[in-house]
Amino acid sequence: MIPLTAVRVDEAAERAVIKVLRSGQLAQGSVVEQLEAALQAFLGVDHVVVMSSGTAALVASMTVLGLGPGDEVVTSPFTFGATVNAIVQVGASVRFSDVDPDDLTMDVDSAAAVVTSRTAALLPVHLYGQAADLHGVAVLAARHGLAVVEDAAQAFGAAVDGVPVGSLGLGAFSFYATKGFTTGEGGAVTTADDGLASKLGRLRNQGMARRYEYETVGHNSRLTDIQAALGLSQLSTAGATIAQRQDNAVRLSAALQGVTGLQLPVVRPGRRHVFHQYTVSVTEDARLTRDGLQQSLWDRGIQTAVFYPRAAYDHPCYRDHPLVSCEPQPQAEKAARQVLSLPVHAHLTAAELDYIVDSVRELLDV
């Protein structure tokens, strides 16, 4: 079986984790600080505040911006549930825009159409490893005085015109096991704002400025030194891993060009796509349905996945939620019917890549 994702922890990482285990200092401490400094350099951002998860990072971002009841946050409905859950958790209302039909990230014109006097923030999702249209988002945010929170959970290392994601607004990254950079569970908020960075640091630690001095109502959103050690040890290879995924994507796209009914991932000019996923669309003129193709690839030993089978508002828990507004978004719904992610991970061999291409071609070529 060719798996969709391959999580590998090398011996250097094992040694780094064991060192922390033997140190007696397991919770957030100096290794977390080292990880933050290293991430700051790797990502090219001013501040990194690591958190216990990407969801915690999203919630903390909105909390330090003061978003809450009465505020509307505009986001994409074509995303993981965490994006919506985080907005609801801070008590703000969710408004959905549609997505761009080609890159499947926030369609800025459609976002502009749902902005009201209550809108307080835009929350674009950098889907599959490609940044949303951050220039468009910046213009719209400036026009209406909106805050920007970037869901960069899938976009570790992505950039627009050389500017890393997570530097326009607050950037929320996830270090979940299958993400581009992982600590098992974990996340981070990036920001260029010194004041917000210190607030984020306090918020994740029960709102304390110093021990037992509570400056704000906070949470426990800390990462452990054990997790941080796992992350730190991977950072030396993170660049090569991204480059390998990008190479694999180029190879897949070159070989899958011109297959009837297959729309290949679009890389926008100026955007650094880190290919967290390599996602094709199976259109109506394909020989198989999307689900048929997925089943046939599975039968041939190739694991694929549908991220995501429904627009977020198409789940009753959101549709019936008083804080979530659910106007239909046709491009998001079309994407939900058509997308299929093929393996692109850094451990694929050349023979496996060829096998994936040959299998797709055999199944779809007319």
Ligand SMILES: *Cc1c(COP(=O)(O)O)cnc(C)c1O
């Ligand atoms: C993974 C993910 C999250 C949440 O991250 P966790 O670390 O699992 O909490 C949020 N948004 C998107 C788009 C994701 O893919």
